[in-house]
Amino acid sequence: MNYRHLYHAGNFADVAKHAALVECLAALKRKDKAFFALDTHAGGAVYDLRSAEARKSGEAERGVLRLLERGSSEPALANYFAAIGARAGARLARYPGSAALIAAALRPQDRAILVEAVPAEARAAERAVRSRGRVRVEIADGYAALKAQLPPLERRGLVLIDPPYEAVDEWRTLRHAFLEAYRRWPTGLYLIWYPIRDVGQRRAALTRLESLRIPKILSAELAIYTESAAAGLVGSGLAIVNPPFGLDARLGEIYAAIHRHLAAAGAGYAQVARLTDERMAQ
Ligand SMILES: C[S@@+](CC[C@H](N)C(=O)[O-])C[C@H]1O[C@@H](n2cnc3c(N)ncnc32)[C@H](O)[C@@H]1O
Incomplete structure (x- = not known):
């Protein structure tokens, strides 16, 4: 496995993913009843933005650090900025990934399992x-x-599935594992991340998600580059299964704000829309 998230921590795709994760965790906390969180590809939890790796890629510079410079007073981003520990006027030195955001959100009654294949991470x-x-x-x-x-004992909670998509058959593995998980726990809140490198990859991702034939999937996508300008990701998406009430509108505002501050002139889009209905047609 070559993938190391330190090169990518705090890039625009992390910002979009983590802003949505923060909103979902907040929604779970609206009720006192305990919740469970499973992070299937947890990474190293906290990333040093001053490290040689982070500086070399420059991804955080064009992502979270630029967003803090330009959009620090955006009301839509206040929850996200608070969760990552951003302080007005101070440069963010350490970026909390999904594992750290989940751990920080837990109340005494809540529980999380963070799974990571690479021992050092x-x-x-x-x-x-x-x-x-x-x-x-x-x-x-x-x-x-x-x-x-x-299913977890708590019977409520979320699952983040955030693989590196290095393997050619990642989607096949993910599909199989997710469908089995959904069969066991159809009421769970699932967030499945997917990369967008070009129009074709985006179309394929949406077709694959629709082919799951599962109701209540929200797709939240943010793209900030044109295909010709981007060396890697043009954008990224999250398929959110069983989104909490109010998330569609809230994420629409958040993604529009991120796009406004991070997109190259005239490039990309922010789109938060239902991919499948409340019920699947038989
Ligand atoms: C995109 S990164 C995770 C980032 C993290 N979820 C976040 O948002 O901060 C993907 C991680 O999955 C790990 N990984 C790769 N294959 C895995 C597997 N089969 N099971 C668990 N972890 C895996 C990689 O080592 C890497 O740390």
């Missing part, structure tokens, strides 16, 4: 998150964890 996550007995980090395959951990 998993150990970094273990060191970085304050567990207080509520978080378990596992060095394991995230797809196997879907089967092992679901």
Whole structure:
């Protein structure tokens, strides 16, 4: 496995993904009842934006750091900025990834399992998150964890599936594991991340998601480059299964704000729309 998230931490795709994750965690906390969170591809939890790797790629510079410079007073982004620990006028030195955001959101009654296949990353996550007995980090395959951990005892919560898409058959593996997880726990809130490198890849991702034939899928996409200008990602998307009430409108505002501040002139789009209805036609 070559993938190291430190090169990408805090890029526009992380911003979009984590802003949505923060809103979903907040929605779960509207009720006192305990929730469970499973992060199947957790990464190292906290990333040093001053590291050689982060500086070399410059992705955080064009992502979260630029957003903080230009959009720090955006009301739509206030929850996200608070969650990542951004302070007005101060340069963000450490970027919290999904594992750290989930761990920080837990209340005494909540619980999370963070799964990471690369031992060094998993150990970094273990060191970085304050567990207080509520978080378990596992060095394991995230797809196997879907089967092992679901449904959770709490019967409410979320699952983030955020693979690196390095393997050519990633989608096949993800599809199989997700459908099994959904069969076991159809009421869970699932967030599935997907990359968008060009129009063809986007179309393929949406077709694949529709082919799951599952109701209540919201797709939240943000693209900030034109295909010709982008060396890597043009954009990225999140398929959100069973989105909490009010998320569609809220994410629409958040993604529009991120796009306004980060997109190259005239490039990209922000689109938050239902991919499948409340019920699937028979
Ligand atoms: C995109 S990064 C995760 C970023 C993190 N979710 C975040 O938002 O901050 C993907 C991670 O998945 C890990 N990984 C790759 N294959 C895996 C697998 N089968 N099971 C668990 N983790 C895996 C990689 O080592 C990498 O740290």
